[in-house]
Amino acid sequence: MPIIARTGNEAMSEAMxxxxxxxxxxxxxxxxxxxxxxxxxFVADGLVDTEFVAxxxxxxxMSACVGxxxxxxxxxxxxxxxxxxxxxxxxxIASALRLPIVLCEVNRALSGPINIHCDHSDTMAVRDFxxxxxxxxxxxxxxxxxxxxxxxAEDKRVLLPAMxxxxxxxxxxxxxxxxxxxxxxxxxxxxxYKGVNTVLDLKNPVTLGSLDLQDYYFxxxxxxxxxxxNAKSVIEEVGKEFGKLYGREYxxxxxxxxxxxxxxxxxxxxxxxxxxAVVDELREKGQKVGLLKIRVFRPFPAEEIAAALANLKVAVxxxxxxxxxxxxxxxxxxxRSALYDAAKKxxxxxxxxxxxxxxxxxxxxxxxxxxxxxxAKAGKAKEVIKYFGVRE
Amino acid sequence: xxxxxxxxxxxxxxxxxxxxxxEFKTGDWRSExxxxxxEKCINCLFCWVNCPDCAVLLDENKKVVGFDYNxxxxxxxxxxxxxxxxPKAITMEAERR
Numbered sequence: 001m002p003i004i005a006r007t008g009n010e011a012m013s014e015a016m017x018x019x020x021x022x023x024x025x026x027x028x029x030x031x032x033x034x035x036x037x038x039x040x041x042f043v044a045d046g047l048v049d050t051e052f053v054a055x056x057x058x059x060x061x062m063s064a065c066v067g068x069x070x071x072x073x074x075x076x077x078x079x080x081x082x083x084x085x086x087x088x089x090x091x092x093i094a095s096a097l098r099l100p101i102v103l104c105e106v107n108r109a110l111s112g113p114i115n116i117h118c119d120h121s122d123t124m125a126v127r128d129f130x131x132x133x134x135x136x137x138x139x140x141x142x143x144x145x146x147x148x149x150x151x152x153a154e155d156k157r158v159l160l161p162a163m164x165x166x167x168x169x170x171x172x173x174x175x176x177x178x179x180x181x182x183x184x185x186x187x188x189x190x191x192x193y194k195g196v197n198t199v200l201d202l203k204n205p206v207t208l209g210s211l212d213l214q215d216y217y218f219x220x221x222x223x224x225x226x227x228x229x230n231a232k233s234v235i236e237e238v239g240k241e242f243g244k245l246y247g248r249e250y251x252x253x254x255x256x257x258x259x260x261x262x263x264x265x266x267x268x269x270x271x272x273x274x275x276x277a278v279v280d281e282l283r284e285k286g287q288k289v290g291l292l293k294i295r296v297f298r299p300f301p302a303e304e305i306a307a308a309l310a311n312l313k314v315a316v317x318x319x320x321x322x323x324x325x326x327x328x329x330x331x332x333x334x335x336r337s338a339l340y341d342a343a344k345k346x347x348x349x350x351x352x353x354x355x356x357x358x359x360x361x362x363x364x365x366x367x368x369x370x371x372x373x374x375x376a377k378a379g380k381a382k383e384v385i386k387y388f389g390v391r392e
Numbered sequence: 393x394x395x396x397x398x399x400x401x402x403x404x405x406x407x408x409x410x411x412x413x414x415e416f417k418t419g420d421w422r423s424e425x426x427x428x429x430x431e432k433c434i435n436c437l438f439c440w441v442n443c444p445d446c447a448v449l450l451d452e453n454k455k456v457v458g459f460d461y462n463x464x465x466x467x468x469x470x471x472x473x474x475x476x477x478x479p480k481a482i483t484m485e486a487e488r489r
Contacts, residue, residue: 096405096406097405097406097407098404098405098406099405159404159405196404196405197403197404197405197407205409205410205411206403206407206408206409206410207407207408207409207410207412208405208406208407209406210406210408212406215396216397216402219397219398219399219402220399220402220406222399222400223399223402223404223405
């Protein structure tokens with residue numbers, strides 16, 4: 001298998017090239033521009049058979065994606081931040097029509113104030129639109145997650161759109177060594193796509209997107225609920241199979257040195273990599289610390305998280321966005337809810353950090369672990385929600 | 393079409409079978425209706441092609457014979473598109489005088 005040096009954006013566009021989708025409709029936005037810019041070059045160079053639709057906005061991009069996917073095409077796109085927000089009118093239509101569109105999302109702070117750097121506020125803002133959301137720790141995972149997203153989204157038990165995310169600049173623009181698959185292998189892996197109830201099937205004509213009021217709207221939401229339930233086991237199945245085929249296994253969550261840990265960080269995305277380095281360092285000093293990486297945010301793996309955190313004294317939930325609800329960030333509120341029914345649960349603290357791309361360093365994570373080890377000793381948290389590293 | 397179906401009985405992905413509008417009287421809220429004047433008709437079928445509700449009726453020889461007022465919503469596209477010199481083969485008249 002080829003080992004190459006690629007940024008997160010290049011890794012995602014490489015996966016797109018190998019998937020060779022029927023249609024890509026996209027509009028550029030920092031820091032996701034390169035994903036579709038590089039892909040447009042593949043189209044121009046004749047390396048893919050894709051119909052590339054250059055649109056005038058992300059609203060049009062997602063609309064074109066919905067149209068193409070409803071016609072039975074395999075469809076992909078990419079965006080970030082304000083672009084994802086501009087798509088947001090159409091995102092829940094994609095899931096309601098059960099269109100397995102795969103979106104390369106690069107996490108970036110939402111305006112305002114205007115900012116181009118990483119936080120998770122854009123992806124979190126669309127978390128209830130019935131899209132599968134998978135976070136990547138690095139460029140390798142970005143590549144692997146895009147391939148798996150295609151497989152998960154198109155699975156007959158799921159048929160929902162999916163986004164795989166990287167962290168803006170931290171992953172999207174950082175060059176790493178990644179292992180890719182051969183083109184022919186990817187072709188075999190994703191296989192042929194055949195849509196269900198597509199509008200261009202003349203033998204089975206259907207109407208899509210008709211008016212649906214008090215009498216049927218509620219019923220039409222239930223298949224989405226079921227598809228999201230099914231998605232959990234399908235994601236696990238696809239992650240296991242990926243491991244068997246290519247040596248890199250994935251689950252809904254990933255515990256790192258968690259088994260006998262007393263204090264652990266729970267996080268999404270690139271911060272998990274930084275945390276692993278600190279965990280290794282503190283473990284060498286004999287401290288019982290660990291990490292729980294949340295790979296899949298939608299569907300939310302509540303039972304798995306509750307089980308993984310059961311034996312800790314303290315769980316520190318890191319949120320790179322806030323819900324502005326006086327209740328903590330989106331990851332915290334969901335983890336806290338997941339723990340409600342648990343017989344055994346740790347003390348929990350929420351650190352809201354890194355908004356607008358503010359760096360989280362090894363030292364920052366050392367200080368968080370040190371602070372929370374004190375909490376573990378005291379058996380009581382001083383402050384449940386903390387805004388970490390902000391000047392007063 | 394069956395009424396009050398449960399969610400497990402629905403077609404996949406918010407789809408419904410095409411052509412179910414035939415089962416409903418969808419043209420009961422017109423303010424104007426098209427009136428057909430057969431002596432002026434040149435049978436160009438512009439009205440038939442342009443009607444968004446398939447409300448223009450043809451006979452077995454594909455000649456226009458009138459409208460299905462259960463489907464027609466009175467949009468007036470047929471009268472507008474009729475290429476015959478005034479007075480046209482289709483005119484719009486108020487539904488209630």
